[in-house]
Amino acid sequence: MKLLCLGVSLCILSNAATLRWTAGEPAKADGLSLVRGLDADYRIEKAGADFVATIAPVKDYYRRASFLIRVDKPVKGRVWLVVDYLDRGYNLIQISVPGDNPRASLLREQWGIARLNSGKFRNAIFALENASFAQRIKPGADIQLEGVDQIRSIAISDSEPAREPLPQAEPAVKLNRHIDLVMSAGADARTLDGLPQALATMRNMLPLVKALGFNGVESYVKWSFVERSPGVFDWGFYDAVVDEVEKHGLRWFPLLIVGSAYALPEWIHDSGELDGYVCLEHGIKIDIPTIFNDKQVKYVRRFLSEFGKHYGPRKALLGVRLGPSANYGEAQYPATGAWGYKWGQIHTHIGYWAGDPDATIVFRNWVRSRYSTVSALNQAWSTRYGSFDEVKTFLPETAQSPRMRVDFSTWYMDAMSDWCEKWATWAREALPNTAIYQSSGGWGAVPIGTDYTAQAKSMAKLKGGIRLTNENDSFLNNFSTTRMASAAARHYGAMLGYEPAGFGSARGVMARLYNTLSNGADHLFYYFGNFFSNDQATNLWVKHAALLDRREKPKTEIAVFYSDTANKLSDDVLRYRLSSAFFDRVQALRAVTDFDYASEQMILDGALDRYKILVFLWGRTAEKPVIERIDRWVQSGGIVIYPERQQQREGVLGTPDGDSSVAQAWQEGKTGKGKAIFFQGYAEPFRHYIRFVRDTLREAPQLSPGVRRALRFQTDPEVYWSILGDGTVALLNYDDAPATVRFPDGKTVAVGPYSIVIE
Secondary structure, three states: OEEEEEOOOEEEEEOOOOEEEEOOOOOEEEEEEEEOEOOEOEEEEEEOOEEEEEEOOOOOOOOOOEEEEEEOOOEEEEEEEEEEEEOOOEEEOEEEOOOOOHHHHHOOOEEOOEEEOOOOEEEEEEEEEEEEEOOOOOOOOOEEEEOOOEEEEEEEEOOOOOOOOOOOOOOOOOOOOOOEEEEEOOOOOOOHHHHHHHHHHHHHHHHHHHHOOOOEEEEEEEHHHHOOEOOEOOOHHHHHHHHHHHHOOOEEEEEEEOOOHHHOOHHHHHHOOOOEEEOOOOOOEEEEEOOOOOOOHHHHHHHHHHHHHHHOOOOOEOOEEEEOOOOOOOOOOOOOOOOOHHHOOOOOOOOOOOOOHHHHHHHHHHHHHHOOOHHHHHHHHOOOOOOHHHOOOOOHHHOOOHHHHHHHHHHHHHHHHHHHHHHHHHHHHHOOOOOEEEEEOOOOOOOOOOOHHHHHHHHHHOOOEEEEEEEOOOHHHHHHHHHHHHHHHHHHOOEEEEEEOOOOOHHHHHHHHHHHHHOOOOEEEEOHHHHHOOOOHHHHHHHHHHHHHHOOOEOOOEEEEEOHHHHHHOOHHHHOHHHOHHHHHHHHHHOOOOOEEEEHHHHHOOHHHHOOEEEOOOOOEOOHHHHHHHHHHHHOOOEEEEOOOOOOOOOOOEOOOOOOHHHHHHHOOOOOOOEEEEOOOOOOOOHHHHHHHHHHHHOOOOOOHHHHHHOOOEOOOOEEEEEEOOOOEEEEEOOOOOEEEEOOOOOEEEEOOOEEEEO
16 A cells, blocks of 8 residues: 555545546546547636646536546445536535435535635535545546536545645625625424434534625524423534634524424424414415414514523624514515425415405404494395304405405404514524524515515614525516515615525526615525536635625616405405416516505605605505695696506506506596596507606606616617715626627617626
């Protein structure tokens, strides 16, 4: 047995199981080979005095360049793969082995896998358990290596190599204004015995999280992990996580999960003390506790109180996110894809979760408080109840009148809003000096139950915030699904944060960065896969993230009416996000201009005073006090743009009870100092109306010169603008090709692919 040295930094014991490949002209192969394939082309070149294999980049945002390693000699048992690489740029080096779960491969014992831009040759070490590489007869690859651009050598040995210290990495992004920049870093586990693996993963990833300029690390705090027997709390798992976070100079941002099935302690689940939601569609009971009785209240309050006592005083606590209900802790009802108790399957779908007896009692009491007599109820609902005791929860599509349907939907959404506000109040009592965020999920569909306006308003009262959990890889999707919440947060003064719904490539990284920048947000979260499951994101992030110092609340003089009542009357419009008529129209208008949403509650709370023009895209129904408030704003000088012909009586704005008198008065010119502009063309296809709105806005003297100037930008279809509060213009090119923006005065600005420029 002899000592074999690879490069200048690694020595391993050479024996019969030691295989290696070394870059050179020609390359030296002894039991290992690099093979070429799809997205796996490379060239040999010099890096200083050394030869390296440099991978050819892949431009596709959903595929990755990779080195393909072929094992040419039989190898079995526990072995170590060592990659000697040139550490330039930032990424996470990952391997996958055919037949293995790629995620399990990522979580194996490993070291040195974070590229930290040290400029030195370093080693990434992967322990492979129960390896079984047979001698090959046909060409192919046994190991796929991603996340690294240049390698000097690779080796497989049955002797464990020494681990070199990680280099000290200076953050690539340094901000002068504070913002919570939070990332996941493998800090979670499904069971308590997963702690050693979680800590090992964190040790590899946290240096990279810090190097990219992030200051916080998120993990889930599950009820079952800490209160393993009634009233006895053991915080050992999370103490170890927090200690590791602190060692790297970072802070902790946990999600507190008490109201979801997968976080239930065994003792409470088996006791039968908590009642689960029951879906109205199928009558099936699930393990997620219902909010329609108080059985979980004492446990939630006790958990939050104990958490506050234990972690509230620690400087490591950056803030907390609340997990009051739903699939994974969102502030909503169950939806598709929830984890069940002990990670089992569970019956969930987008639907109505008010089928339990307590829900009927709560609903009946709400109806009784709203209507003084059964006669008044029957008149409003077109029903024939003999007493309030006959009132039960029902599926909205079975309602016998528009008012009946609106009432049920209002109660259903308000019940979730009230529960979430209680949760936030208890959290504030437990954590008086900590930033708290509500997990505002979904996209506004009534069955999901998230009322963004109500949640923003309640969190503002508690000096907290809302974190939206619904962004993806599309800028237009992110705008259309988050603008209601961001507009409400700005109106009421709540903090604002953003979270992706799951997968996101470099496209999503930039779209979400722009959303944060152009809304003046306080918090931005990414899953580590958003950066490290593609080859482009880290470079784009390092180039643009410093722009967060220039984030501002947008200067929006235009609002789109968000008809809560129309949504409640026809929940299928927002129930299926990908086919939403409202969102389609919002996205068409966003290609023309920036704007806010104005919900009915925001309008009642004075939001229209912030805007010059109110545009109707979808939804001809609102409650009477809302329509009257819009009318007062118009009479005082506000401008309404409406998609129906002025001569029409059908289809104009009215109440669920059929009162359209205000809109009819507008048609007669009774608008005071303001104006109601009715589209005289045919509204389908809707692009005709969008052009009409654009042309009307360009000529509207009520808008500021800066907004009218931006409305006349000449550029590509995938370039979007937002005027920030300081008067600058933030431009996003959401396309693969570079773009040029031509200003009305002839000035031009170049914006690279998936890039942001502030002009």
